[in-house]
Amino acid sequence: xxxxxxxxxxxxxxxxxxxAQTAVEKGLSACIVEKRPAIGSxxxxxxxIGKEALTEFIDPDPTWISAEMTGATIVAPDGFVMQLxxxxxxGKVGYVLDRKIFDRELVWRAADAGADVAVKSxxxxxxxxxxxxxxxxxxxxxxxxxxxxxxxxxxxGVESKFAKWCGIDTTVPVREIMSGVQYVMTxxxxxxxxxxxxxxxxxxxxxYLWVFPKGPKSANVGIGISGKKxxxxxxxKDYLDKYVKKTFPKGKTxxxxxxxxxxxxxxxxxxxxxxxxxxxxxxxxxxxxxxxxYNAMFTGKxxAQTAADCIGxxxxxxxxxxxxxxxxxxxKMGKTIDRNxxxxxxLIKQPDEKLxxxxxxxxxxxxxxxxxxxxxxxxxxxxxxxxLELGALAASLR
Amino acid sequence: MLKVHRDICGYCGCCVSxxxxxxLELIDAYxxxxxxCTSCGVCAKxxxxxxxxxVHEKQV
Numbered sequence: 389x390x391x392x393x394x395x396x397x398x399x400x401x402x403x404x405x406x407x408a409q410t411a412v413e414k415g416l417s418a419c420i421v422e423k424r425p426a427i428g429s430x431x432x433x434x435x436x437i438g439k440e441a442l443t444e445f446i447d448p449d450p451t452w453i454s455a456e457m458t459g460a461t462i463v464a465p466d467g468f469v470m471q472l473x474x475x476x477x478x479g480k481v482g483y484v485l486d487r488k489i490f491d492r493e494l495v496w497r498a499a500d501a502g503a504d505v506a507v508k509s510x511x512x513x514x515x516x517x518x519x520x521x522x523x524x525x526x527x528x529x530x531x532x533x534x535x536x537x538x539x540x541x542x543x544x545g546v547e548s549k550f551a552k553w554c555g556i557d558t559t560v561p562v563r564e565i566m567s568g569v570q571y572v573m574t575x576x577x578x579x580x581x582x583x584x585x586x587x588x589x590x591x592x593x594x595x596y597l598w599v600f601p602k603g604p605k606s607a608n609v610g611i612g613i614s615g616k617k618x619x620x621x622x623x624x625k626d627y628l629d630k631y632v633k634k635t636f637p638k639g640k641t642x643x644x645x646x647x648x649x650x651x652x653x654x655x656x657x658x659x660x661x662x663x664x665x666x667x668x669x670x671x672x673x674x675x676x677x678x679x680x681x682y683n684a685m686f687t688g689k690x691x692a693q694t695a696a697d698c699i700g701x702x703x704x705x706x707x708x709x710x711x712x713x714x715x716x717x718x719x720k721m722g723k724t725i726d727r728n729x730x731x732x733x734x735l736i737k738q739p740d741e742k743l744x745x746x747x748x749x750x751x752x753x754x755x756x757x758x759x760x761x762x763x764x765x766x767x768x769x770x771x772x773x774x775x776l777e778l779g780a781l782a783a784s785l786r
Numbered sequence: 787m788l789k790v791h792r793d794i795c796g797y798c799g800c801c802v803s804x805x806x807x808x809x810l811e812l813i814d815a816y817x818x819x820x821x822x823c824t825s826c827g828v829c830a831k832x833x834x835x836x837x838x839x840x841v842h843e844k845q846v
Binding site for chain 1 (some may be wrong): 799801804805806811814828
């Protein structure tokens with residue numbers, strides 16, 4: 389680690405890796421600082437990602453793909469099952485990744501491209517001059533050093549502190565944090581090619597419970613519930629244990645993963661003078677699905693591209709860096725977040741009877757393109773009155 | 787004051803994200819609680835495992 393870089397990236401997840409790789413490919417010097425001693429661990433993720441989304445950034449590689457999905461299943465509160473499959477014959481619609489290996493691959497690529505990487509290196513404070521971010525104080529295995537940078541890209545995840553230290557309020561509202569737990573289980577009977585989502589206020593209040601296959605008899609079995617609904621005796625772990633005891637009594641848990649996922653709107657502004665926020669730290673998780681891998685890679689790459697432009701022009705002010713904020717909001721990702729936020733807000737207010745009714749209306753969907761948008765469109769097609777309930781949003785869904 | 791049951795804590799950082807004061811920080815596998823904690827209990831509520839507890843100190 390040197391004392392000065394063009395771009396200092398805080399966090400070695402998918403957002404940080406793409407940011408660093410992109411920065412060096414643009415001819416900048418860059419360093420990733422990761423507070424943990426290893427990239428990729430511990431995993432805080434259900435590890436699912438759509439095929440189209442993944443391949444936009446990287447060609448699928450069996451070394452970090454646990455399983456390939458051909459469909460998805462939604463289980464209504466009353467147990468009714470809705471099957472989603474791809475119209476494409478034998479179509480792969482998505483993957484369940486092995487994030488430990490995947491994240492490492494992404495950081496490896498950044499390093500091979502020329503980025504420096506420092507693990508067990510925690511950003512302990514920003515370096516600020518006249519309100520402008522100029523780098524960070526890095527605690528590297530107990531030794532404090534100052535690293536100056538033209539631009540700091542904060543990719544420090546759900547537990548992000550860096551932006552807060554710089555004066556940006558990143559607090560997630562209690563009702564919009566998904567309080568989650570996941571077990572990596574083996575020895576369980578599952579459909580190894582389909583993800584399963586369980587909905588309902590008894591199963592997972594204002595969230596969902598998932599089974600994402602990792603192999604023929606293994607899966608990520610997890611749950612996210614609204615922080616508002618969490619409390620002593622009815623926490624995410626309580627709900628998950630209840631499900632696991634009933635459904636997979638003989639399954640073996642080989643990994644125990646708690647975690648939080650934000651399902652709020654993205655931060656009002658994701659840049660400041662000399663600072664850019666990406667991925668979970670920018671709260672750009674999809675509020676409907678809780679998926680964040682693609683959004684992290686997308687914002688990480690875009691942030692570095694903008695940083696390169698701005699550094700090239702000698703202006704890293706908030707005003708200049710706003711090009712990044714505007715670009716991701718105008719992107720397909722930004723629009724999807726906006727739309728899915730409204731759909732999420734609608735769905736969490738529905739009683740189980742209403743969810744049953746909606747899911748019963750479509751038992752099987754063959755989708756040309758496997759997206760939540762197409763799922764919602766299909767549901768609306770058979771439930772025309774939903775158009776009224778969804779209000780202004782409905783127009784954008786037709 | 788906020789008590790961290792370290793045997794239960796899975797150091798995931800869910801609590802850090804909801805703390806308005808910025809009083810919590812996840813330092814690798816250690817959750818640190820700063821002095822500006824107001825014992826509001828929001829973190830204890832959202833903890834997926836139940837590792838946080840607001841304990842009221844006995845008056846001496």
